[in-house]
Amino acid sequence: MGKRSLQKLATTHKILQAATTLYTKNGFLQTSMEQISQEAGVAKGTLFIHFKSQEDLIDSVVKELLRSFVSLRVFQAQPNQTLTDLLIIHLEIIHKNEKLYTHFIRERFFLSKEANQYYITIQKIFSDFLAFAFTHAQVYTPLPHYSLFNTWIGLIHYYLENFDLFNSEKDILDTYKDDLVYNYIVLIGGAK
Amino acid sequence: MGKRSLQKLATTHKILQAATTLYTKNGFLQTSMEQISQEAGVAKGTLFIHFKSQEDLIDSVVKELLRSFVSLRVFQAQPNQTLTDLLIIHLEIIHKNEKLYTHFIRERFFLSKEANQYYITIQKIFSDFLAFAFTHAQVYTPLPHYSLFNTWIGLIHYYLENFDLFNSEKDILDTYKDDLVYNYIVLIGGAK
DNA sequence: CCCTTAAATGACTGTTCGGTCATTGTAATA
DNA sequence: TATTACAATGACCGAACAGTCATTTAAGGG
Structure with missing residues (x-):
């Protein structure tokens, strides 16, 4: 070369x-x-x-962001990992690119088809990981997985997109990680 | 005149x-x-x-949007109204300006301080209404009200902002209203 | 050592868009 | 009726910004 x-x-x-x-x-x-x-x-x-264009550059950056989530796709849980552990892992992985991901979910509507395809893929990865987590942790609820997922990811997105409402100095996920997971677990833990 | x-x-x-x-x-x-x-x-x-400016016009429209929610502020529940009823009412009021509200929550970050103040006020109205609804319906959970609220409003926002993920012909809230309320009720109903 | 090829440059172009202002037409007023 | 006040107009301005291209610089090949 x-x-x-x-x-x-x-x-x-x-x-x-x-x-x-x-x-x-x-x-x-x-x-x-x-x-x-x-x-x-x-x-x-x-x-x-x-x-070749601004769009192309943005797509490339978003593609990199997507790549940061693929480890969830091939995730091998330890036998003793609880749902709490797995949700924490999910948040930690998002946290690595928290600010970029936040801008992305806020602005993706204004970005290219390509970027939005990446968005869908990311949501799919999260959804699959959550489904895996529920299964692995043997969570039983009368609710379908997609409903549990939407509640969880909706909550996370609400925190990320509205970080100005939660007067946090540090990153949102750093500050509220435990709270988010704990409350969610109580919520679905009760739904038996 | x-x-x-x-x-x-x-x-x-x-x-x-x-x-x-x-x-x-x-x-x-x-x-x-x-x-x-x-x-x-x-x-x-x-x-x-x-x-006097584009910002001023946008602020005025958003102010009108805010006004469409104030009925929640002085809401008088009927004695026999359940939490389900109240959540339905909440969704129906949002549904009246569903598309405008959706654009607003998506783009508010790019709007004026003023518009964002309206956003905070709206969230406060929702939050107060939900707190009232929980109290009125005598919902008991080990979770604080703010946590129940964030879960609920996070779920609604996730549906609204990601309507392209839910291939619905009509408005999101029209299609998923009952599903959303039902699943949420099961979720927190279990959290006793 | 020269010639070809390609990376890098930055001045320039075209477009979009918020905001301005001199001008026009008409209602209010004396 | 004459004069004033103001709503409405739309051509125009300037800033922002993505994208282009003639020119420069230097690596690689013969």
Whole structure:
């Protein structure tokens, strides 16, 4: 591999890095290509050599976000892991990209078809993981899994999207992780 | 009252009407002042006589939305109304402006301080109504009211914001109203 | 060592859109 | 009827911003 193509790869990486940083900090809609080029330390035109459009760049960042969740897809639970453990794991994985994920769920409606397909895939991953968790933890309720899932993910999304309502200094999930899981467990624990 | 000031009031009304129609259909961010002026049948400059800025117009529409919820504030329950009844009432009131409310919760982050203040007020109204409903229906759970509220409103918001995931022809709340209430009741009914 | 090829540059273009203002027409008033 | 006041108009302005392209720079191949 030549010096030139190595350089190109490095530049692509720098741009993706810069884009991720700014999208995480300010969101997708509030970040211009100009800002990203400055953050990456390259000219604006360079961005369009590496990504054919802004949409393409956003899709790439979202694709990376999706990849951060795939470990849930092949998750192997330990025999003694409880539902609490598994829900905590779910929140911890989201927490790794909490701010980016929050911007994504807030703004995805304004993003491309592609990005929205990734969103659906992510929700599917979460849903499957939860279904697995319920089964593994032998949760019995009269309610269907999808209903339990919607309640759980709805609660998480409500906290993330409305973090300004919960005057928390740190990240939402850091602060409320235990509370969220505990309350949810009590809720469905009772639904027998 | 003179012909002129009547005319002015009528124009203000036409503009608010047109704005509400377009915000409902396409959302706040996707609707331009130009479009609104056309829908209202007036010149673009006219909008700025009646509203000092786009932000001001949006705030006015959102304020109207808020007003559609205030009946919950002074709600007098019948003695025999169950929690199910009250949750249904809550959904029906949201349903009256379902699409506008959905756009609002999706986009409020990009709107003014004022609009966000209205958002907080709305959430407070919902929260108070739910607290009242729990008390009235003598719901006992080991969980605090705020937790029950967050679960409920989180679930509703998740359905509204993700209506494209639930392939429903009609409005989300029309289709899923009973399901939502029933499942939620089972959930917290069990949490004794 | 020269020539080809491709990465990088940044000035420039076109478009969208919120907001302005000089002008117009008409209601209110004296 | 003449004068004033104000609602309405729409051409225009300026800012923001995605995307383009002629030009520059340097790597790679013969």
